[in-house]
Amino acid sequence: MKKQDRISTGIYGLDDLTGGGFRGNTINVVRGGTGVGKTTFALQYSLFGLGHGGKVVFVSFEMSEEQIIRDCIDIGWEEIGYHIEQGNLKIIHLFGEDLTFPSLDIIEMVRKAMPAQNLRIVIDPLTYPTFYSEKEERKSLSTIFKELRKLGTTVITLEDLEDGNHILEGSTMPLYLADTVVYLQNLGFGEMYDRTLRIMKHRGSKHGDSLYPYSIETGFGIVLRASQKQIERLKPKTKFDEQFKEAIEKTITMGEIGKRLSARIRVLQKNWTRDEDPSHILKLVLEEEKKDTVK
Ligand SMILES: Nc1ncnc2c1ncn2[C@@H]1O[C@H](COP(=O)(O)OP(=O)(O)OP(=O)(O)O)[C@@H](O)[C@H]1O
Ligand SMILES: [Mg+2]
Numbered sequence: 001m002k003k004q005d006r007i008s009t010g011i012y013g014l015d016d017l018t019g020g021g022f023r024g025n026t027i028n029v030v031r032g033g034t035g036v037g038k039t040t041f042a043l044q045y046s047l048f049g050l051g052h053g054g055k056v057v058f059v060s061f062e063m064s065e066e067q068i069i070r071d072c073i074d075i076g077w078e079e080i081g082y083h084i085e086q087g088n089l090k091i092i093h094l095f096g097e098d099l100t101f102p103s104l105d106i107i108e109m110v111r112k113a114m115p116a117q118n119l120r121i122v123i124d125p126l127t128y129p130t131f132y133s134e135k136e137e138r139k140s141l142s143t144i145f146k147e148l149r150k151l152g153t154t155v156i157t158l159e160d161l162e163d164g165n166h167i168l169e170g171s172t173m174p175l176y177l178a179d180t181v182v183y184l185q186n187l188g189f190g191e192m193y194d195r196t197l198r199i200m201k202h203r204g205s206k207h208g209d210s211l212y213p214y215s216i217e218t219g220f221g222i223v224l225r226a227s228q229k230q231i232e233r234l235k236p237k238t239k240f241d242e243q244f245k246e247a248i249e250k251t252i253t254m255g256e257i258g259k260r261l262s263a264r265i266r267v268l269q270k271n272w273t274r275d276e277d278p279s280h281i282l283k284l285v286l287e288e289e290k291k292d293t294v295k
Helices: 038-051 065-075 080-086 105-113 137-151 228-232 241-250 252-270 279-290
Strands: 027-032 056-060 089-093 119-124 152-159 180-186 195-202 212-217 221-224
Touching (some): 038 056, 038 065, 038 080, 038 119, 038 180, 038 221, 056 105, 065 089, 080 089, 089 105, 137 152, 241 252, 241 279
Parallel strands (some): 027 152, 056 119, 119 152
Antiparallel strands (some): 212 221
């Protein structure tokens, strides 16, 4: 995947763990309990885009434009007023009951607010059930997401309703509909590393699978603390190039299958991030592909 296909998240440290950021035209979910920083994430994502010449539609089911501006100023993002004045940031403050269920109204609202392409779109938060009747829940949400993907790259925040350590069923949308799911958690002991971020899924590329501590810094917003070692772990390793080369040489005598196989081996090589020798896998695959059992 080329770097230019990526949309920087604006969250300091997160792009390194996600192959360069979100993929363009995707639905990216940020979930977590109350006060973990979901709205901060959404605003930081928006302001990063605005700061780099992008356009943003921020659909807020929670805070009014005035409240959003005030919170941004509190954290040190005073430029928000300028972006609104310039017409590059549109905040739509909605109440769930303003929409008819199931509804594609949200798409029309975004389109009207900002008739442009490659938008950053935020829905904060997607409450349950914001957009749909129970009966048409799945069909409708996936249709809305399909339309949103055409307009740009969306961040949706989801509030997990927690009961002690358990996340209550039914408080979230079906997560298989999202391309990326980031989970924010605050253990709440008041310690430095109480806040952690986990990437639950990120379609289309390798991603960090640890728990990363983060803090919310006045002035900057969310800052992740992945160690250099954790970041290195995601980088492709070249020390097994010889093993890959040998395997590719073995495909030469395998005709059509061999051609396809050598391309796949190259893909694997480009993405080999582990310290483990790939010879075992390469040998296994070559042997299986040589089998002539399909008539
Ligand atoms: N100006 C600030 N400087 C530093 N940290 C801040 C600042 N404003 C808020 N925070 C931190 O961010 C947290 C709340 O963040 P945010 O509103 O983004 O959370 P949320 O997940 O959206 O919560 P909610 O359940 O209210 O939607 C606060 O608990 C506070 O710790
Ligand atoms: Mg919030």
